Amino acid sequence: MELSIFNILDILGTIAFAISGALAAMDRRLDLFGIFIVAFVTASGGGTLRDILIGDTPVNWMQNTIYIYLIGVVTVLAIIFRNKINYLKKSLFLFDTIGLGVFTITGVEIGVRSGLDPIISIALGAMTGTFGGVLRDILCNEIPVIFRKEIYATACIVGGLVFVIMHSLGAKLDVIYVTTALIIIGIRLVVVKYHISLPYYYISEKP
Amino acid sequence: MELSIFNILDILGTIAFAISGALAAMDRRLDLFGIFIVAFVTASGGGTLRDILIGDTPVNWMQNTIYIYLIGVVTVLAIIFRNKINYLKKSLFLFDTIGLGVFTITGVEIGVRSGLDPIISIALGAMTGTFGGVLRDILCNEIPVIFRKEIYATACIVGGLVFVIMHSLGAKLDVIYVTTALIIIGIRLVVVKYHISLPYYYISEKP
Amino acid sequence: MELSIFNILDILGTIAFAISGALAAMDRRLDLFGIFIVAFVTASGGGTLRDILIGDTPVNWMQNTIYIYLIGVVTVLAIIFRNKINYLKKSLFLFDTIGLGVFTITGVEIGVRSGLDPIISIALGAMTGTFGGVLRDILCNEIPVIFRKEIYATACIVGGLVFVIMHSLGAKLDVIYVTTALIIIGIRLVVVKYHISLPYYYISEKP
Numbered sequence: 055m056e057l058s059i060f061n062i063l064d065i066l067g068t069i070a071f072a073i074s075g076a077l078a079a080m081d082r083r084l085d086l087f088g089i090f091i092v093a094f095v096t097a098s099g100g101g102t103l104r105d106i107l108i109g110d111t112p113v114n115w116m117q118n119t120i121y122i123y124l125i126g127v128v129t130v131l132a133i134i135f136r137n138k139i140n141y142l143k144k145s146l147f148l149f150d151t152i153g154l155g156v157f158t159i160t161g162v163e164i165g166v167r168s169g170l171d172p173i174i175s176i177a178l179g180a181m182t183g184t185f186g187g188v189l190r191d192i193l194c195n196e197i198p199v200i201f202r203k204e205i206y207a208t209a210c211i212v213g214g215l216v217f218v219i220m221h222s223l224g225a226k227l228d229v230i231y232v233t234t235a236l237i238i239i240g241i242r243l244v245v246v247k248y249h250i251s252l253p254y255y256y257i258s259e260k261p
Numbered sequence: 262m263e264l265s266i267f268n269i270l271d272i273l274g275t276i277a278f279a280i281s282g283a284l285a286a287m288d289r290r291l292d293l294f295g296i297f298i299v300a301f302v303t304a305s306g307g308g309t310l311r312d313i314l315i316g317d318t319p320v321n322w323m324q325n326t327i328y329i330y331l332i333g334v335v336t337v338l339a340i341i342f343r344n345k346i347n348y349l350k351k352s353l354f355l356f357d358t359i360g361l362g363v364f365t366i367t368g369v370e371i372g373v374r375s376g377l378d379p380i381i382s383i384a385l386g387a388m389t390g391t392f393g394g395v396l397r398d399i400l401c402n403e404i405p406v407i408f409r410k411e412i413y414a415t416a417c418i419v420g421g422l423v424f425v426i427m428h429s430l431g432a433k434l435d436v437i438y439v440t441t442a443l444i445i446i447g448i449r450l451v452v453v454k455y456h457i458s459l460p461y462y463y464i465s466e467k468p
Numbered sequence: 469m470e471l472s473i474f475n476i477l478d479i480l481g482t483i484a485f486a487i488s489g490a491l492a493a494m495d496r497r498l499d500l501f502g503i504f505i506v507a508f509v510t511a512s513g514g515g516t517l518r519d520i521l522i523g524d525t526p527v528n529w530m531q532n533t534i535y536i537y538l539i540g541v542v543t544v545l546a547i548i549f550r551n552k553i554n555y556l557k558k559s560l561f562l563f564d565t566i567g568l569g570v571f572t573i574t575g576v577e578i579g580v581r582s583g584l585d586p587i588i589s590i591a592l593g594a595m596t597g598t599f600g601g602v603l604r605d606i607l608c609n610e611i612p613v614i615f616r617k618e619i620y621a622t623a624c625i626v627g628g629l630v631f632v633i634m635h636s637l638g639a640k641l642d643v644i645y646v647t648t649a650l651i652i653i654g655i656r657l658v659v660v661k662y663h664i665s666l667p668y669y670y671i672s673e674k675p
Contacts, residue, residue, distance in 0.1 A: 086667055087621050102521070107309070109318025111523025112584065116592070119585045170319065171326045178323070192399060192606065207294050253293055314516070316525025377526065378533045385530070399606065414501050460500055 059228060063235065065124065067156040070149030072097040072125045075190050076132035082194050086133070092193055093129045097121070099186035100157045104178060108168060147246075148239075155238035158183035158210040159231055162217045172222070176214035183210040183238075209245070213238035266435060270442065272331065274363040277356030279304040279332045282397050283339035289401050293340070299400055300336045304328070306393035307364045311385060315375060354453070355446075362445035365390035365417040366438055369424045379429070383421035390417040390445075416452070420445035473642060477649065479538065481570035484563030485511040486539045489604050490546035496608050500547070506607055507543045511535070513600035514571045518592060522582060561660075562653075569652035572597035572624040573645055576631045586636070590628035597624040623659070627652035 075096030079089040098115045105113040115121040161182030165175025184207050217234045225233075244250070282303030286296040305322045312320040322328040368389030372382025391414050424441045432440075451457070489510030493503040512529045519527040529535040575596030579589025598621050631648045639647075658664070 085665060091621070106313055106520055107318065107320055107323065109316070109523070111521065112582065113521055116521065116579075116584055116588050119587060122587060122591060165323075168319065170323055173326060173329055174323050177329060188400075193602075207298070251292060313520055314525065314527050314530060316523070372530075375526065377530055380533060380536055381530050384536060395607075414505070458499060 059231065063152065063156040063231070064160065065120075066149065067153030068097045068121060068124055069128050070151075070153040071100075071157075071186050072128040073132050074150050074187070076129050077136070078190050078194055080133070080136055089133065090126065090129045092190055093132070094122070094125050095193060096186045096190040097125050097128075099189040100182040100184065101160065103185045104161050104164060104182040107178065107181070108164060110164070151239045151242045152235070154183045154206070154210065154242070155213060155235040157186070158213055158238060159217060159234055162214045162234075163227075166218065166221055172218040176211055176218060179214040179217070180207050180210040183207070206242070209238045209241040212241060266438060270359065270363040270438070271367065272327075273356065274360030275304045275328060275331055276335050277358075277360040278307075278364075278393050279335040280339050281357050281360075281394070283336050284343075285397055285401055287340070287343055296340065297333065297336045299397055300339070301329070301332050302400060303393045303397040304332050304335075304360075306396040307389040307391065308367065310392045311368050311371060311389040314385065314388070315371060317371070358446045358449045359442070361390045361413070361417065361449070362420060362442040364393070365420055365445060366424060366441055369421045369441075370434075373425065373428055379425040383418055383425060386421040386424070387414050387417040390414070413449070416445045416448040419448060473645060477566065477570040477645070478574065479534075480563065481567030482511045482535060482538055483542050484565075484567040485514075485571075485600050486542040487546050488564050488567075488601070490543050491550075492604050492608055494547070494550055503547065504540065504543045506604055507546070508536070508539050509607060510600045510604040511539050511542075511567075513603040514596040514598065515574065517599045518575050518578060518596040521592065521595070522578060524578070565653050565656045566649070568597045568620070568624065568656070569627060569649040571600070572627055572652060573631060573648055576628045576648075577641075580632065580635055586632040590625055590632060593628040593631070594621050594624040597621070620656070623652045623655040626655060 072093040075093035076089050078096070079092035082088075084092065098121060101115065102113045105111060158179040160179075162175050162179035165178040166172070170178070187206075213234045216237055217230055220230045220233065279300040282300035283296050285303070286299035289295075291299065305328060308322065309320045312318060365386040367386075369382050369386035372385040373379070377385070394413075420441045423444055424437055427437045427440065486507040489507035490503050492510070493506035496502075498506065512535060515529065516527045519525060572593040574593075576589050576593035579592040580586070584592070601620075627648045630651050631644055634644045634647065
C-alpha cells in the first residue's frame, strides 16, 4: 500500500469512523471489546460491503493489516480521551464527513473501474460511504441515524454524480478525488449549518 | 435481459416489495432518501443475499440497471399516492405475495442450476423470497414480521419443494414457474383468509 | 466430509448454537418456522460470514447438507424438551462454549491456510465464533449479548493467538485444535465462575 493522497484520505476516514463508532459504543456503556468491535465495524463495514458486492475477496481489511492496527490504536485513544473528544464533536464531525467523502469515492471508483454502469457505481459509492454507520446503529439497536438526520447519503450521491461526470470527461483522478471530496464535505457542512433537511412523508392516519 | 414470463414476474415482484418497503419507511416517518433506501433494500435484499451466498458477483442489481431505476420510480409513485396505496392494501398484499413467489423461484432455480442439493436449493429459495422483508424490519427496528405472522416462509418452502420435485420429473421450466408461483400465492391467500398459523412454543416460566 | 476430531467438534458446536438459537426464539414466542430460522442463523451465521469474507462460495452449509438436517432435528428436539433444556442451562452453556471454541478454530485455520496475516486470521476466527450469536440477538431485537456479558469474544482472541503461535512453531494440527479449544473453554468457564468482566467506559455527562 503506497501512500498516495488517496491513501492518506482513506486513513483519515478510517480514523474518523472508528472514533464515531467508539463514541457510540461508550454511549451505550459497552465493555472494552464491544467498543473495539463497534469501532471496527463502523470503520470497515462500508468497504467490506463494497468488496463483497463486487466479489473482490478476501475483503480489503483482510489484505492490509494496517486497518486493524489503526482501529485498535484509535479505540484505545478514544477511550483515554473520551471526555475530551466529546468536546471536540465539531472536529469529529469534520473527520466523519471526510470519511464519508473518501469512502464514497473508493466505492464509485471501484465501480467505474469494474466497468459497472455509472448509476450503479454511484449507488456502490453511497453504500460504501454510509454502511458502516448503518451497521453501528443496528448493533447499538437504534434506527440508523442516516434515516433521521441531515442529508447524509444525499451528499454521497451528489458527490458520486460529479465523480462519474468528471471521469467521463477524462479529468485526472487526483483532481476528481479532491473535487468530489470537497463537494461532499461542503454539502454536508452547509446542510448542517442551515438545518436543511429532505422532506419526509407519512401516511395520514385519518384520511 | 430479455422479457420472458420469468422476467415479467420478477419485475412485478420488485415493484411489490419496493412498495412494501416504501410504505414501512413512511410509517416510520423517514425522509425521502430513507424511503428510497428501505424500498431498495426490501426489493433487492433477497436477490443480493442469494448472489452473495452462491458467489455470483457482482450481484444481480449491479449488472441490470433496470432495478435501480424501477425502484426509484416506484418510490416516487408510492410517496405521491401514499394515502391511496394505503386503501389498496389488499392489492399490495397480492403484489407482495407475487414477489414472494417469484423471488423464491429465482433462488430455487439458481440453486438447482448450480448443482446444489435440492433441500439446499429450497433453503436458498426461501431466503431469496423472505430476506428483503427481514432487512426492511431490521432497518425499521422491529422484530421481523416473518417471525410473527402468517405462514410466510412456509409457503416458500412448500413452493420450493414442488419446484424441485417437478424439476426432477423433467417438467418444462415455464410450467414449473407458473405452478410454483400459483402454489405459493394460493397457500398464502388461504392461510391469511382463514387465519391459519403455525404453532408457537414457549418456555414455561413456572415449571 | 470425513469424520475427524475436527468434524466431530464442529458438529457439536453446530448442535450447541442451534439449541441456543431455538431457546432464544422460544423465549420470544416465535412460531415453529421462526424457531428454525433463528436456530439455523445462530448455528450457521459465523461460518457463512467467514466464507463470504474469504470468498469461499457457495458457503459451507450449501455444500454439506448435513448441517441443515442437523439443525432441523435439533430444533424439533429443542421444542419437545424445551422445559427440560431450560433446566440444563449449565450443559447448554458448556455446549455453547464448545461451539465458540470450535468455530473460532475453523476461522483461524482457514485464515492461516489462505495465507492471511496471523492477526487477520485471529480476527476471522473471532468473527466466525461470535457472529452467529450476534445475528441471533439482532433478529430478536436485542443489543448483542456479546457486548454486555462475560469475556466472550476475548476468549476467542486468546485462543486464536495460541493457535497462531503453535502453528508457527510447527505443532501438529490435532494438538493445536484440542489445546486451543480447551483454552477457550477454560477461559470462559473461569471468567463466568468468578464473574470477571472487561472494564467498560462511558462518557461523563457533566464534565
